[in-house]
Amino acid sequence: MRTWLAVLLIALTSPSFAQNGGKILHITFQAAETGFDPVRVHDYYSGHVLEAVYDTLLTYDYLARPAKLVPNAAEMPEVSADGKTYTFRIKKGIAFTDDPAFKGKKRELTAQDFAYSIRRFFDPKNRSPYAFLYTGKIVGLDALGEQAKKSGKFDYDAPVAGLQTPDRYTLVIRLNESDRDLPYVLAFPVTSAVAREVIEAYGDESPSHPVGTGPFYLKRYVRSSKIELARNPGYRGKVWNFDPGDNPRFREIAERMKGKRLPAIDGVDISIMEETQSRWLAFQQGQTDWEYQLWDISPNFMTDDGKLKPEFVRRGIQLDRTVDPEIVYLYFNMQDKVGDVPNPFAGFGKEKIALRRAVMMAYNIDDHIRIIRKGQAVHAQYPIPPGVVGHDPKYVSSIPYDPAAANALLDRYGYRKGKDGFRRQPNGDALVLRYYSNPTERDRMYDELMKRGMDAIGIRMEILKDRFPELLKMEKQCRTMVKHAAWIADWPDGDNFMQLLYGPNTFESNNACYKSPEYDKRYKKSRTLPPGPERDQLYHEMTRIMETDSVWLLVDSRVRNTLQQPNVIGFTKHPVLHAEWMYIDLDPKTQY
Amino acid sequence: MLAYTLRRLWQFIPTLGGVVLLVFFVFNFVGGDPAYLLAGKIPNPETIANIRKQLGVDEPYAVQLWIFVKQILTGDFGASWSTNERVSQIFATRLGPSLTVLVPLLMISTLLGMAGAMLVAYVRGSLTDRAVMVACTVAQSVSILVYILVFQYLFAYQLGWFPVQGWGVTFMDNLLRYAVLAIVVGVAVSLAPDVRLYRTFFLDEINQDYVRTARAKGMSETRIMWVHVLRNAAIPIVTNVLLQLPGLLAGAFLIERFFGIPGIGREVILAVERSDFPIIKAVTVYVALATMVVNLAADLLYKAIDPRVQLK
Numbered sequence: 001m002r003t004w005l006a007v008l009l010i011a012l013t014s015p016s017f018a019q020n021g022g023k024i025l026h027i028t029f030q031a032a033e034t035g036f037d038p039v040r041v042h043d044y045y046s047g048h049v050l051e052a053v054y055d056t057l058l059t060y061d062y063l064a065r066p067a068k069l070v071p072n073a074a075e076m077p078e079v080s081a082d083g084k085t086y087t088f089r090i091k092k093g094i095a096f097t098d099d100p101a102f103k104g105k106k107r108e109l110t111a112q113d114f115a116y117s118i119r120r121f122f123d124p125k126n127r128s129p130y131a132f133l134y135t136g137k138i139v140g141l142d143a144l145g146e147q148a149k150k151s152g153k154f155d156y157d158a159p160v161a162g163l164q165t166p167d168r169y170t171l172v173i174r175l176n177e178s179d180r181d182l183p184y185v186l187a188f189p190v191t192s193a194v195a196r197e198v199i200e201a202y203g204d205e206s207p208s209h210p211v212g213t214g215p216f217y218l219k220r221y222v223r224s225s226k227i228e229l230a231r232n233p234g235y236r237g238k239v240w241n242f243d244p245g246d247n248p249r250f251r252e253i254a255e256r257m258k259g260k261r262l263p264a265i266d267g268v269d270i271s272i273m274e275e276t277q278s279r280w281l282a283f284q285q286g287q288t289d290w291e292y293q294l295w296d297i298s299p300n301f302m303t304d305d306g307k308l309k310p311e312f313v314r315r316g317i318q319l320d321r322t323v324d325p326e327i328v329y330l331y332f333n334m335q336d337k338v339g340d341v342p343n344p345f346a347g348f349g350k351e352k353i354a355l356r357r358a359v360m361m362a363y364n365i366d367d368h369i370r371i372i373r374k375g376q377a378v379h380a381q382y383p384i385p386p387g388v389v390g391h392d393p394k395y396v397s398s399i400p401y402d403p404a405a406a407n408a409l410l411d412r413y414g415y416r417k418g419k420d421g422f423r424r425q426p427n428g429d430a431l432v433l434r435y436y437s438n439p440t441e442r443d444r445m446y447d448e449l450m451k452r453g454m455d456a457i458g459i460r461m462e463i464l465k466d467r468f469p470e471l472l473k474m475e476k477q478c479r480t481m482v483k484h485a486a487w488i489a490d491w492p493d494g495d496n497f498m499q500l501l502y503g504p505n506t507f508e509s510n511n512a513c514y515k516s517p518e519y520d521k522r523y524k525k526s527r528t529l530p531p532g533p534e535r536d537q538l539y540h541e542m543t544r545i546m547e548t549d550s551v552w553l554l555v556d557s558r559v560r561n562t563l564q565q566p567n568v569i570g571f572t573k574h575p576v577l578h579a580e581w582m583y584i585d586l587d588p589k590t591q592y
Numbered sequence: 593m594l595a596y597t598l599r600r601l602w603q604f605i606p607t608l609g610g611v612v613l614l615v616f617f618v619f620n621f622v623g624g625d626p627a628y629l630l631a632g633k634i635p636n637p638e639t640i641a642n643i644r645k646q647l648g649v650d651e652p653y654a655v656q657l658w659i660f661v662k663q664i665l666t667g668d669f670g671a672s673w674s675t676n677e678r679v680s681q682i683f684a685t686r687l688g689p690s691l692t693v694l695v696p697l698l699m700i701s702t703l704l705g706m707a708g709a710m711l712v713a714y715v716r717g718s719l720t721d722r723a724v725m726v727a728c729t730v731a732q733s734v735s736i737l738v739y740i741l742v743f744q745y746l747f748a749y750q751l752g753w754f755p756v757q758g759w760g761v762t763f764m765d766n767l768l769r770y771a772v773l774a775i776v777v778g779v780a781v782s783l784a785p786d787v788r789l790y791r792t793f794f795l796d797e798i799n800q801d802y803v804r805t806a807r808a809k810g811m812s813e814t815r816i817m818w819v820h821v822l823r824n825a826a827i828p829i830v831t832n833v834l835l836q837l838p839g840l841l842a843g844a845f846l847i848e849r850f851f852g853i854p855g856i857g858r859e860v861i862l863a864v865e866r867s868d869f870p871i872i873k874a875v876t877v878y879v880a881l882a883t884m885v886v887n888l889a890a891d892l893l894y895k896a897i898d899p900r901v902q903l904k
Contacts, residue, residue: 032862035675042632042674127643129632149642204676223677223685224862225759225854273757274849277741281749281756469624469867476628476635490633509634 022266023586025568028273028282030293032224035207037199038190039120042129044578047189051579052229052268054192054212057088057114057171058183060492060576062583063242063250066389067492067575069183073109073193073213074171083178088186090114090169095234097217099209101201109213111171113193115163116156118173119144120199123154130190132508137182138162139174156196180530184491189578215263215582227270229581231263238262240570240583249572257570257585264585283563289586290571292562298374302561306375316566316590322573324560325387325489327380327497330363330482330553331512332356338481344431345481348549351413351426356550358406358415359433359482360399362453369556372445377556383497383543385557387575389531390494390539397554398547403456410457422460433461434481438468446484478506478513484555485511492576493531494539498523501546514551566590593895600888604881611880612664616657619869625649626673626867647673660873669874674866679874682859689759690855693771693847694840697778702833704779705786710817710825712787713794724787731784736777740850743777757852774851778844789832793825800824827897831890838882 029045036049059072069076074088094109096102118138121131122145136142139162148154162174175182185191195211202209210218213236216229240257244250257264271288273279276296283291294301301312308319332345345356369377378386382395414426425431435450437443447463454461466474474480487509490496499505502523503515522538522545529535546552564571567590571580627643628635644650648659663669669679712721748756754773760766797803798821806816845857856875863871894901 035677037676040676042630124642124646127630127639127646129630129635129639131639132632132634132636135636204671207676220761222759222854223675223682224858225852271758271852273852277744278757278850278852281744285749285752285756287756287758467624468865469626469629473625473628476640505634508636 023264023588024267024269025265025290025581025584025586026269026271026288027290027581028271028279028288028293029227030274030279032272032274033227036210036218037126037206038117038192038194039123039126039128039130040207041190048578049210049218049227049229049270050189050192051214051577052216052581053210053214053218054189054194055094055109055214056187056189056192057090058187060187060574061242062574062577062580063244063247063253063572065247065575066387066391067577069187072187073114077183083180084175086173086175086182088114088171088173090171091236092169094213094236096195096198096211096213097232097234099195099198099211101195101198101211107195107197109193110168111165112168113195114171115160115165116196117191117193118163119154119156119160120194122148123156124149124152125154130188133185133188133191137175137177137179139176178528180527181491181493181495184493184496187576188491216268219267225272227268227272229268229270231266235263238582240264242583253570253572257583260585263582265581268581283565286565288565289568290562290564292560292573294561294563295374295376295558298376298561301563302376304375306559308563312563318564318566318568318571320560320562320564320572322560322562322575323378323386324558325385325492325575326486326557327383327385328484328486328555328557329380329383330360330484330555332359332551333478333481334512334514334551335478338434339479341434341481343481344425344429345433351415353548353550354409354413355415357399358409358457359454359459360550360553361401361406361409362403362457362459363553363555364401364449364453365555366401367452368449371449372442373556373558376559376561378559380554380557383500383546383552383554384494384539385489385497388489388492388494388497390498390536392536392540395540395543398544399550399553403453406457417458421458423458431459433459434464435461436464436466436471436474436480436483438471439465475511476507480511483511489576494535495527498526498539498542501542501551512551514546514549516545516549519545593892597888597892600891604884607884608664608877608880611876612657612660615873615876616653616660619867619872620653620656624867626869629867630673663873664877669870672863672871673868679870682871683856683874683878686854686856686859687841688763689766689853690841690844690848690857692763692766693774693778693853693855694837694844696767696771697775697782698833698837698840700775701779701782701786702829704783705790706822706825706829708783708787709790709794710822713791713798714813714817716791716795716798725791728784728788731780732788736781736846739777739781740846743773743780744850747776748773757850759852759854770851771853774847774853777847790825790829793828794821797821797824824898827894830893830897834886834890834893835883838879838886841879841882 031043031045033046033049034041034043036046036053038050038054041047041050055073057072057074058069061068061070073094074090078087090109090111096107096109118134120126121128121134122141134141140160141162144155144158144160164172166172192212198209198211199206208221215232215235217232219230220226220228240260240262242254244254273282276294279291280294280297282288301309303309306321308317333343334346335343336346337343346352365379369375369379381397382392384390410423415423415431418424423431433454437446451461475483487497487500500509501512501514501519502510503520506513506515519542522542526535526538560573562573567587569585569587571584574580626647627640627649630643631639648656671678672682712724715721744756748754755770758770760770803816803821806820841856844855845861848855848858859871860875
């Protein structure tokens with residue numbers, strides 16, 4: 001018995017629970033992945049693995065801010081004068097990792113692989129959540145998709161006028177209209193190249209058999225639990241050579257990383273840990289090398305002025321602090337009816353605008369950041385967040401927090417209080433704000449802040465709770481009256497945010513179902529302009545129009561605090577790239 | 593006994609039918625539309641329509657229900673809507689981790705529960721009995737979440753006796769390293785209610801005539817308790833343990849989430865969050881079937897343990 005106990009004790013107390021050979025980065029995902037077939041992925045975390053396993057045509061410079069496109073599997077494209085034709089030259093000698101689907105032969109990446117991968121978005125069987133990236137853009141491709149919906153079979157060999165491969169290494173994409181976002185789309189991990197043989201060999205199992213040309217390959221996979229990536233031995237390799245500019249932190253990184261062959265680490269060990277306590281304790285125990293998903297408990301390790309607490313500094317823990325390229329906003333549905341119920345908050349009359357503005361002026365964003373975000377967010381003033389092209393750090397929203405002025409505004413426009421203490425509409429009808437939220441702890445805090453604001457201005461508020469899928473459906477059907485929503489950049493260009501209020505995007509991404517001819521006119525024009533002062537001016541005007549109409553209240557953008565163990569070298573959060581694993585190193589000599 | 597077994601098996605059909613109807617209508621009317629979840633950030637009506645078509649949720653309800661029935665008959669629930677993994681594969685790979693935790697947990701908690709219950713039943717009415725009952729009431733009132741948070745913090749982080757979370761490759765590695773703390777938490781949570789419940793089973797037996805007769809015959813207290821009382825009290829205890837198992841498989845999600853165990857419970861929660869109906873259907877049907885089978889097995893076991901029991 002004693003011997004058995006001794007064996008058990010030794011087994012339980014053996015050092016480092018996660019030891020592996022080589023330099024292995026240990027990290028966590030906060031939610032389970034859905035798989036690694038690029039066209040089928042529809043969650044945030046799977047995209048990280050796509051980025052590490054596959055290659056896109058273009059990618060981003062690791063240190064340039066705002067993010068800047070650079071060549072990846074292809075050189076930068078040649079663009080025709082009318083902006084409708086993009087020609088990409090694929091780099092020669094890039095090989096897929098070995099797989100039985102290749103029958104023992106080395107398989108080179110070609111232009112055909114990219115053309116095939118783009119076609120896959122239109123195969124109805126793939127029900128790709130990112131088909132919108134190409135919808136209506138490439139000449140002839142939508143028609144092929146429509147044909148497949150009717151016939152039930154997508155013809156991958158049918159010619160597509162907008163997708164040509166004149167030779168093994170040249171891909172020509174012809175667009176219906178000029179689209180300046182296309183290069184960004186082609187740097188998006190879901191547009192990576194897959195090999196047709198692999199997809200056909202694994203069929204519906206393709207999400208668990210990623211075979212790419214990227215810096216890592218999938219070594220071991222236990223769904224929803226463990227993802228182990230190993231360095232791709234056949235990877236073409238890159239040398240760390242990024243310009244740090246004047247940023248002192250980037251200079252420090254460059255000093256330690258410059259000249260290293262990438263990837264510098266041997267693998268990545270990803271554990272799915274849904275619970276904050278598990279992630280926090282695992283990081284503290286040294287089971288993981290970095291952790292950022294700790295918003296709820298940030299006071300445990302951050303000071304009020306946004307610095308790491310001294311006890312962590314003493315342990316050599318490093319902090320990378322950056323604002324996520326996202327916005328959270330409170331929106332009003334602009335449809336006259338929400339479902340079958342008349343919407344007292346819709347309309348462009350002065351009294352309606354005053355009503356919406358009063359609600360916005362009663363929502364305390366400072367409290368929101370202090371209570372809900374634990375201080376780890378910045379007040380969003382502009383629809384385009386920091387790190388995204390088009391962001392204006394000097395812009396100040398014209399909607400202040402001022403409940404007294406909000407009350408005065410409501411009084412002025414005839415929203416009188418009844419005997420019950422709540423305001424009624426100018427025509428005497430009841431006034432009820434229906435606010436929608438999920439039944440989660442965080443959303444309960446949103447509810448309370450909203451309720452506090454509405455009580456301050458005497459507006460009766462009903463909170464309607466539903467599960468996330470149902471709320472999502474209602475939102476996309478314009479059936480939510482007032483709700484908080486969020487948007488994170490798909491690519492680092494202002495257009496990705498300004499499209500959220502474009503009229504024709506109603507029932508898609510325009511949650512407010514807002515239709516303003518003035519806004520739409522400027523948005524259409526902005527699509528034809530390159531990033532620069534002229535486009536920025538249009539974005540300013542569009543933002544003022546939105547504010548004047550009082551459709552959105554911009555709330556905040558979260559600050560991402562990434563804690564790293566002392567052995568991590570060269571990490572900084574990129575605004576768009578997720579898998580920074582490619583650009584960092586681990587110091588095996590550092591003990592912690 | 594054969595006639596009884598066949599009759600009970602026959603009763604499975606209407607019971608399972610009820611479960612199928614309930615799950616089907618609950619999912620379709622309050623479960624949320626999976627197409628919107630799968631349609632990504634910018635869904636358009638065409639994308640939604642295509643996804644609904646591919647999933648088959650645009651079919652009339654009668655057709656969808658018939659597909660559900662066929663899936664039960666063939667045992668093939670298709671593939672997960674969100675990951676495309678075969679449902680059979682999900683069960684095959686998640687059952688092992690769940691059982692690695694649950695089987696030792698049930699065994700240990702049952703043995704400890706029985707030992708504790710027998711002890712306090714033997715000294716019933718004493719200070720020890722009262723103190724244990726008060727302690728059990730208090731322990732039972734504490735949420736499982738508190739046990740998990742405290743044990744994980746204390747034993748894994750502060751004392752470093754166990755990993756905070758994780759799951760390895762080999763069975764022994766998992767059983768002796770990663771599952772231990774989860775088992776300890778599970779035992780701690782279930783011990784108090786088990787002791788209270790089993791104590792009543794023991795008290796029922798201690799007060800029986802056969803115990804008095806045994807004492808009158810001069811039999812030792814040890815023999816009375818360990819042979820006669822224990823054997824008779826074991827009948828409801830076995831029933832209770834067996835009935836817990838199916839529910840525990842799907843219900844241990846908190847333990848699995850906190851300790852990173854890739855088991856069935858965690859998968860069920862994921863499926864609910866993602867409106868992944870094939871998995872929800874399979875889990876519900878399997879748990880219902882397992883409950884019915886275990887119920888039947890428990891009744892048959894009753895007969896085997898106690899010949900006085902009549903099966904009707």
